[in-house]
Amino acid sequence: MAGVVELTYYPIKGCAGTSADEAPLTPAGLAHDRSFLVVNEEGVGRTQRRDPGLALVRPTVSADGGRLTLQAPGFETLDLRVDTAGDRRKVEVLGTVHQGIDQGEEAADWFTEVLGAPSRLVRVPPEHDRVTDGRIPGTSAYADSCALHVVSRATLGLLHRKLAERGLPPLPMDRFRPNIVVDGWDEPHTEDRAHRIRIGDTEIGYAKLAIRCAVTMVDQGTGAKAGPEPLRTLAEYRRATEGGVAYGTKYAVLRPGTLSVGDTVTVTSWGESEL
Known part of the structure; x- marks a missing residue:
């Protein structure tokens, strides 16, 4: 059974995140995110x-x-x-x-x-009325695009195996700065196909794949660029048709509520991966 194992919000865009055991989910994502x-x-x-x-x-x-x-x-x-x-x-x-x-x-x-x-x-002002893009539109504060970024441990595990084939060490999940980390999905990149998800009393909907940038090459503990990984390895197996590499998935908030570490993640609608 899949469940939430990490919740993180980033009060200031680009700065370190705050881990939480429980967090309100607003129409713009986790409370105070970006x-x-x-x-x-x-x-x-x-x-x-x-x-x-x-x-x-x-x-x-x-x-x-x-x-x-x-x-x-x-x-x-x-x-x-x-x-x-x-x-x-x-x-x-x-x-x-x-x-x-x-x-x-x-x-x-x-x-x-x-x-x-x-x-x-x-x-961000209280009257902020931004509309985000993607298959399901939503809103967010100063995030690059959608309200929520979801990555699974299985997805990170596949990257670790690919890095190991190059003789390279694993990278921490914080390189990808997700809001929600899911464990319990057997297949890597299951989040690509999970188009509607119920978590606790909330519901989120698939917006688009997350196209990655140079931020993934920044060591979040030292603030130093440490490339070319993971982009070099991801380019071998996660190239997106519109360019760049895709890793993780962006979601819009369909029903606000409260999220907690340990909540069951239930996919209520599946779709094909856009990769």
């Missing part, structure tokens, strides 16, 4: 593609979302009151313009020092 964004002077969102040092920033959001704590090795901890009512400004995520609420000078100075480049921190 609700903050670090931007440059022009308002363009920073990601690990160009700023791998983001991986070393460990944000913590209070349960009510009212406070944000920032930690990074070698820097003082910063505790902030989250502003949800300030002036809006334009911000850009992967070429798409959204709105953000600037979180003030303390946050800006802290990220500028940590990243060594002028930066500011913004939060």
Whole structure:
């Protein structure tokens, strides 16, 4: 029987995740997931593609979302009151313009020092009405696309076998920054074909395959690029027809509720893999 073995949300896009035993599932994904964004002077969102040092920033959001704590090795901890009512400004995520609420000078100075480049921190506004793409549309905060990213342990196990054939060590699951990790599926990439899933009192629907980028080559523990793996190995057996390599699956939220580690994962509708 398949079940949830890991739940992780990422309060600030590109920064370290927070593991949870239980988490509310909102229409935009796990509560607080990618609700903050670090931007440059022009308002363009920073990601690990160009700023791998983001991986070393460990944000913590209070349960009510009212406070944000920032930690990074070698820097003082910063505790902030989250502003949800300030002036809006334009911000850009992967070429798409959204709105953000600037979180003030303390946050800006802290990220500028940590990243060594002028930066500011913004939060998604309450009226954020983004519509995501994919087979089933949904919404999300500042995620690359859909609300949820799901990967199974069987899928990671296959990659480990492929790496071992090259004489290479295994890679941790955090290289792929999933929200939900499922164990109990025998076949790797079962998530490609699981088109509707019931977990606890929630339901999620297949949107699209996750096309991977250079972030998978960043060591999440050190914040250093450590390529060319896993992209080199994945390119041998997971090439997508539209280009790039596919690993993991993106889902939209069909019914919000609460997710818990240990919840049974029940597939209620199957489909063909798009790979």
